[in-house]
Amino acid sequence: MGTPELTKNQSLVMGALTHAEGPMSAYTILDKLRDHGFRAPLQVYRALDKLLEYGLVHRLESLNAFVACSCPHDHEHDHGVTAFTICEGCGQVTEFHDEAIEQRLSALVRAQSFKTEKTTIEIRGHCKSCA
Amino acid sequence: MGTPELTKNQSLVMGALTHAEGPMSAYTILDKLRDHGFRAPLQVYRALDKLLEYGLVHRLESLNAFVACSCPHDHEHDHGVTAFTICEGCGQVTEFHDEAIEQRLSALVRAQSFKTEKTTIEIRGHCKSCA
DNA sequence: TGGCGCATGTAATGTTATTACATCAATTGC
DNA sequence: GCAATTGATGTAATAACATTACATGCGCCA
Ligand SMILES: [Zn+2]
Ligand SMILES: [Zn+2]
Ligand SMILES: [Zn+2]
Ligand SMILES: [Zn+2]
Numbered sequence: 210m211g212t213p214e215l216t217k218n219q220s221l222v223m224g225a226l227t228h229a230e231g232p233m234s235a236y237t238i239l240d241k242l243r244d245h246g247f248r249a250p251l252q253v254y255r256a257l258d259k260l261l262e263y264g265l266v267h268r269l270e271s272l273n274a275f276v277a278c279s280c281p282h283d284h285e286h287d288h289g290v291t292a293f294t295i296c297e298g299c300g301q302v303t304e305f306h307d308e309a310i311e312q313r314l315s316a317l318v319r320a321q322s323f324k325t326e327k328t329t330i331e332i333r334g335h336c337k338s339c340a
Numbered sequence: 341m342g343t344p345e346l347t348k349n350q351s352l353v354m355g356a357l358t359h360a361e362g363p364m365s366a367y368t369i370l371d372k373l374r375d376h377g378f379r380a381p382l383q384v385y386r387a388l389d390k391l392l393e394y395g396l397v398h399r400l401e402s403l404n405a406f407v408a409c410s411c412p413h414d415h416e417h418d419h420g421v422t423a424f425t426i427c428e429g430c431g432q433v434t435e436f437h438d439e440a441i442e443q444r445l446s447a448l449v450r451a452q453s454f455k456t457e458k459t460t461i462e463i464r465g466h467c468k469s470c471a
Numbered sequence: 472t473g474g475c476g477c478a479t480g481t482a483a484t485g486t487t488a489t490t491a492c493a494t495c496a497a498t499t500g501c
Numbered sequence: 502g503c504a505a506t507t508g509a510t511g512t513a514a515t516a517a518c519a520t521t522a523c524a525t526g527c528g529c530c531a
Binding site: 270271292294296297303305307309310313314317318321322323324325326327328329330331332333334335336337340 | 401402423425427428434436438440441444445448449452453454455456457458459460461462463464465466467468471
């Protein structure tokens with residue numbers, strides 16, 4: 210089953226994230242959407258929950274912020290482990306994927322008999338421009 | 341230069357984390373240390389900042405919690421990239437290190453001309469017992 | 472002695488996320 | 502048609518996590 214049609218609130222939140230330069234906190238999204246009738250955090254969090262579930266949005270744990278997925282979502286595409294570089298200077302976030310990392314992590318947790326549900330990889334530092 | 345002597349507050353926080361079964365939030369630590377004179381969050385956060393700096397404690401970003409480093413700190417020992425498995429069932433956290441992951445990530449960010457300052461790897465799921 | 476650095480104490484505030492409860496609309500089964 | 506169910510929404514209140522601002526105490530040393 211693919212991604213269902215987005216509801217009004219989900220579309221608004223998705224739009225805000227898509228048009229943003231970088232990641233946004235839930236409360237920043239709320240402020241951006243006040244003109245569209247948003248009044249309470251829960252409206253944002255509920256939409257984000259669904260967007261995360263559909264894989265359209267990622268949560269950056271080390272930032273408590275959210276970013277639109279940078280991959281095409283036209284066709285079904287379950288993009289395994291997602292990693293990010295996050296620049297402390299300009300805030301730029303780059304999403305990337307690597308099969309080798311994924312396999313290595315998979316082997317390591319299997320050795321622990323651990324069952325993975327979600328993997329977070331976030332690299333904080335400085336991008337080329339901000340070095 | 342090695343780790344300096346810990347101050348009174350740093351020792352108390354370190355002790356709380358060391359004796360705990362698993363990770364603790366800053367406010368949980370605060371509560372544990374009320375009997376020892378702790379009254380405000382800042383006392384905990386200031387101690388944690390130093391302990392993180394010395395590498396004695398790790399922050400779990402996806403949990404907003406802190407855990408004592410499981411490696412020996414007798415001799416100087418800069419333990420590169422740290423990864424964790426975190427069980428959603430029992431809360432058990434396992435710290436591990438892997439040279440292959442480290443090198444692969446290093447190569448990937450170098451290709452972006454990105455300069456890494458801190459790497460977060462956290463795997464949420466279920467441990468052997470909680471599967 | 473005075474200045475400095477650094478750990479500390481305390482209060483207030485800021486930021487992020489959830490719980491609880493009510494309403495509304497679409498769908499389903501009778 | 503009409504209850505029952507499901508899922509989206511609205512609103513308020515509260516909980517959980519973290520920082521800012523300002524004041525005090527203490528060791529060190531020029
Ligand atoms: Zn993505
Ligand atoms: Zn940058
Ligand atoms: Zn460690
Ligand atoms: Zn477990």
